[in-house]
Amino acid sequence: MKLQEKPVTVNNAAAVPPRLEVTALSKTYGSGPSAKCVIEDLTFTIGTGEVVCIVGPSGVGKTTLLKCLAGLQPATSGTAAIDGRTIAGPPAEMALVFQDYSRSLMPWLTVRKNVRLPLRHLRLPEAELNQRINTALEAVGLAHAANQYPWQLSGGMQQRVAIARALAYRPEILIMDEPFASVDAQTRFELEDLCLKIREDFGMTILVVTHDIDEAVYLSDRVVVLGAKPARVLDVVDIDLPAPRDQISTRALPEFAEQRTMVLSMIRKPA
Amino acid sequence: MNKNLRPLLVSAGGMLAALALWQVTATGPMAGGPLPSAAATFVQLAGLVANEAFWAALAETLVISLAGLTSAAVVGVVTGVLIGSFEPVRYATLAVLEFLKPIPPIVILPLVVLIFGPTTQMSWFLVFFGCVLPIIMQTVSGVHDADPVTLDTARSYGLGRTEILARVTLPSAMPFIGTAMRVAAPAALVITVVAGLLGGGPGLGLSIYQAQAAGDYPVLYAYVVVLGVLGLSFQGASRLAERRLLHWHASYREVLPA
Amino acid sequence: MNRKLTNWALGVGTPFLLVAAWWMFSENSTNTFFPPLGMILERFQALWLFEHFESDVMLSLRNLVVGYALATVIGVGLGFVTALMPVARWALDPLIHFLRGIPPVALVPIFISLIGFGIEMRLVSITLAAMFPTLIATVDGIRSVDSTLKDVSSVYRLTRAEKLAQVYLPAAGPQIASGMQVSLQVAFVVMIASEMLGSSQGIGAMTLLAQQSFMTSDMWAGILLLGVIGFGANLVFEVIKNKVLAWYVGSKRLARS
Numbered sequence: 203m204k205l206q207e208k209p210v211t212v213n214n215a216a217a218v219p220p221r222l223e224v225t226a227l228s229k230t231y232g233s234g235p236s237a238k239c240v241i242e243d244l245t246f247t248i249g250t251g252e253v254v255c256i257v258g259p260s261g262v263g264k265t266t267l268l269k270c271l272a273g274l275q276p277a278t279s280g281t282a283a284i285d286g287r288t289i290a291g292p293p294a295e296m297a298l299v300f301q302d303y304s305r306s307l308m309p310w311l312t313v314r315k316n317v318r319l320p321l322r323h324l325r326l327p328e329a330e331l332n333q334r335i336n337t338a339l340e341a342v343g344l345a346h347a348a349n350q351y352p353w354q355l356s357g358g359m360q361q362r363v364a365i366a367r368a369l370a371y372r373p374e375i376l377i378m379d380e381p382f383a384s385v386d387a388q389t390r391f392e393l394e395d396l397c398l399k400i401r402e403d404f405g406m407t408i409l410v411v412t413h414d415i416d417e418a419v420y421l422s423d424r425v426v427v428l429g430a431k432p433a434r435v436l437d438v439v440d441i442d443l444p445a446p447r448d449q450i451s452t453r454a455l456p457e458f459a460e461q462r463t464m465v466l467s468m469i470r471k472p473a
Numbered sequence: 474m475n476k477n478l479r480p481l482l483v484s485a486g487g488m489l490a491a492l493a494l495w496q497v498t499a500t501g502p503m504a505g506g507p508l509p510s511a512a513a514t515f516v517q518l519a520g521l522v523a524n525e526a527f528w529a530a531l532a533e534t535l536v537i538s539l540a541g542l543t544s545a546a547v548v549g550v551v552t553g554v555l556i557g558s559f560e561p562v563r564y565a566t567l568a569v570l571e572f573l574k575p576i577p578p579i580v581i582l583p584l585v586v587l588i589f590g591p592t593t594q595m596s597w598f599l600v601f602f603g604c605v606l607p608i609i610m611q612t613v614s615g616v617h618d619a620d621p622v623t624l625d626t627a628r629s630y631g632l633g634r635t636e637i638l639a640r641v642t643l644p645s646a647m648p649f650i651g652t653a654m655r656v657a658a659p660a661a662l663v664i665t666v667v668a669g670l671l672g673g674g675p676g677l678g679l680s681i682y683q684a685q686a687a688g689d690y691p692v693l694y695a696y697v698v699v700l701g702v703l704g705l706s707f708q709g710a711s712r713l714a715e716r717r718l719l720h721w722h723a724s725y726r727e728v729l730p731a
Numbered sequence: 732m733n734r735k736l737t738n739w740a741l742g743v744g745t746p747f748l749l750v751a752a753w754w755m756f757s758e759n760s761t762n763t764f765f766p767p768l769g770m771i772l773e774r775f776q777a778l779w780l781f782e783h784f785e786s787d788v789m790l791s792l793r794n795l796v797v798g799y800a801l802a803t804v805i806g807v808g809l810g811f812v813t814a815l816m817p818v819a820r821w822a823l824d825p826l827i828h829f830l831r832g833i834p835p836v837a838l839v840p841i842f843i844s845l846i847g848f849g850i851e852m853r854l855v856s857i858t859l860a861a862m863f864p865t866l867i868a869t870v871d872g873i874r875s876v877d878s879t880l881k882d883v884s885s886v887y888r889l890t891r892a893e894k895l896a897q898v899y900l901p902a903a904g905p906q907i908a909s910g911m912q913v914s915l916q917v918a919f920v921v922m923i924a925s926e927m928l929g930s931s932q933g934i935g936a937m938t939l940l941a942q943q944s945f946m947t948s949d950m951w952a953g954i955l956l957l958g959v960i961g962f963g964a965n966l967v968f969e970v971i972k973n974k975v976l977a978w979y980v981g982s983k984r985l986a987r988s
């Protein structure tokens with residue numbers, strides 16, 4: 203698991219080599235008369251070190267798409283590729299934060315051990331292991347809950363444990379499925395900024411599914427708007443906001459409102 | 474289609490392979506020994522089906538199991554409701570019931586045989602003893618579990634004691650009783666067999682004992698096959714009955730063991 | 732507060748009262764079926780703590796423990812194989828379910844016919860009969876492991892060994908434990924049955940022998956000992972289970988309140 207040494211900051215999609223490439227991807231559940239086509243002919247790319255958000259109505263197939271990207275289920279046709287390699291199983295450089303956070307944590311392990319579980323087979327030196335776990339837990343503000351069990355925590359805290367687990371794994375590509383859905387507004391802002399910070403620090407490529415358009419605009423270099431059934435890319439909106447972003451000043455910019463309106467109108471537009 | 478057929482084919486293949494292995498072992502390396510061949514066993518099985526004594530034993534087994542089960546259900550539910558309705562009684566009996574619960578009826582078999590002899594009553598009593606405790610305990614839990622808000626509402630509407638029992642307490646205890654019965658039904662059959670095999674009570678248990686004592690191995694195996702089928706039917710029937718009778722109940726799913 | 736105290740006193744007091752009543756009412760009993768409790772306890776001490784301690788009590792317990800341990804290991808192991816390999820599952824499922832339908836005690840005569848009346852027969856009977864509840868619970872437990880947990884293990888690329896030991900085993904743990912508890916009951920029953928059927932050793936055999944020779948106090952002493960073992964074994968199991976599955980007990984309690 204190599205991480206890029208130099209922080210990269212990018213705003214211009216065209217200048218970045220594609221890290222993740224989705225080409226004509228489609229996904230059908232089941233077969234025969236009960237077959238259900240969820241995704242049809244999806245194409246987009248994500249560059250190295252980019253933050254991209256996917257927005258779209260509930261049930262459109264966002265989670266399905268992420269599962270295909272994570273190699274958890276095969277695409278029916280088309281491909282998803284990392285650095286040109288077609289994804290056939292879970293790629294080593296990727297971590298996924300599941301939408302269903304309460305079911306994605308091991309209830310028999312404490313918070314700390316949950317974060318530790320994926321690191322076991324990396325055979326890190328003990329000191330680095332502990333340091334990674336501590337940093338991740340501190341980053342999501344859960345250092346104090348390290349020895350509690352997930353079921354003793356609130357939904358928002360559980361969600362943060364799942365995020366900490368992904369952070370400690372230090373993936374090159376981080377995919378999150380509605381990761382901030384049940385945390386309070388204040389924590390949500392902090393986690394959003396954490397997201398931007400780890401991109402700066404580690405050059406991570408980050409893909410986030412969200413229902414919150416403000417959040418999508420604030421976080422992203424680009425927003426992929428999904429719609430229709432089966433899911434298609436309605437539009438890809440390049441977000442042109444100055445870096446570094448700041449919760450107060452960035453959100454106050456007139457451009458922010460503009461981009462936000464653009465994405466919103468894409469979503470509301472009848473297909 | 475092909476895909477759905479494969480598990481069935483493999484299952485059938487597994488069964489056939491097991492039978493073949495049995496046949497080969499019995500006629501090859503263990504020929505002449507105590508292991509009868511599968512073929513001989515099934516021939517005996519066919520013979521049993523034509524045999525009146527077999528049907529009599531089967532009927533006795535069924536009658537004893539069901540009589541024991543029914544009496545245990547009636548006594549168990551009534552006792553359970555009584556114990557569950559009075560807090561002091563519940564506490565007084567708790568430790569005793571908890572002590573007795575993990576003790577299987579085979580433990581008191583010598584005493585029961587001493588008192589009743591190798592009779593139908595002996596078998597029936599053993600089945601009753603084995604089934605009644607879990608039913609009592611589940612009923613107590615069920616009665617205790619009745620929603621306090623519903624109870625209060627019922628009381629504030631001026632419902633009488635018996636009415637509350639019939640309309641609130643018993644319905645809410647139903648899933649618990651259902652679970653207890655689902656577990657008790659196959660147990661009743663097992664205990665009937667134990668009573669016959671070890672205590673000389675009438676029925677298939679005794680038949681097995683006699684076949685073993687006489688060294689009539691194909692018959693012994695045939696009886697065991699019959700018991701396997703019977704055991705499966707008891708399990709299936711009780712599960713089906715529970716699902717049919719209790720599917721409407723909101724807490725039905727919760728009560729099932731995890 | 733007062734009521735709590737009363738309830739507590741009732742819970743503790745009733746068993747003592749019952750034993751005291753038994754003692755008093757049986758004290759001058761001449762009924763052959765119900766000898767005085769004092770006499771039963773005397774025989775209990777003489778038989779089980781001294782005369783037959785090594786030759787029968789320890790023998791029975793050893794069979795129980797060894798047979799049950801084997802049943803657990805084989806049941807869980809076979810359960811894993813059956814649950815995780817579709818072909819094994821399809822092939823073995825009907826067979827396993829058929830064998831499970833047979834009352835465990837009915838297997839004893841078969842093993843007697845195959846291996847005779849010795850200790851081996853008793854061990855094999857206990858092991859094989861007690862294996863099925865654990866086996867079936869393991870298969871069910873592993874099959875119902877949450878799909879999200881499986882996805883998590885795949886995404887983080889846990890090794891096969893890690894998946895088995897760190898995810899499947901603990902996730903199926905509660906179900907495996909309830910299967911093991913049934914297995915323990917079965918092992919206990921089959922232990923007694925295998926001794927009663929034509930053996931002359933072990934607590935079960937001694938108890939039945941006492942009954943057949945109308946030594947009622949000895950029989951009662953045997954019943955008492957078996958009862959205590961049945962209760963004790965289950966108690967030990969519960970204590971260990973609650974310790975190992977503390978996370979499960981805790982989460983269930985929290986969910987209920």
Ligand SMILES: Nc1ncnc2c1ncn2[C@@H]1O[C@H](COP(=O)(O)OP(=O)(O)OP(=O)(O)O)[C@@H](O)[C@H]1O
Nearest residue numbers: 231232238240259260261262263264265266267301
């Ligand atoms: N394993 C499956 N088998 C069959 N259909 C499925 C399966 N998983 C999801 N679906 C269907 O695919 C569609 C898309 O589901 P998906 O979970 O991807 O939506 P989503 O965009 O993530 O929704 P949400 O925003 O509510 O999370 C839904 O109609 C769902 O019913």
Ligand SMILES: [Mg+2]
Nearest residue numbers: 264265301379
């Ligand atoms: Mg989703």
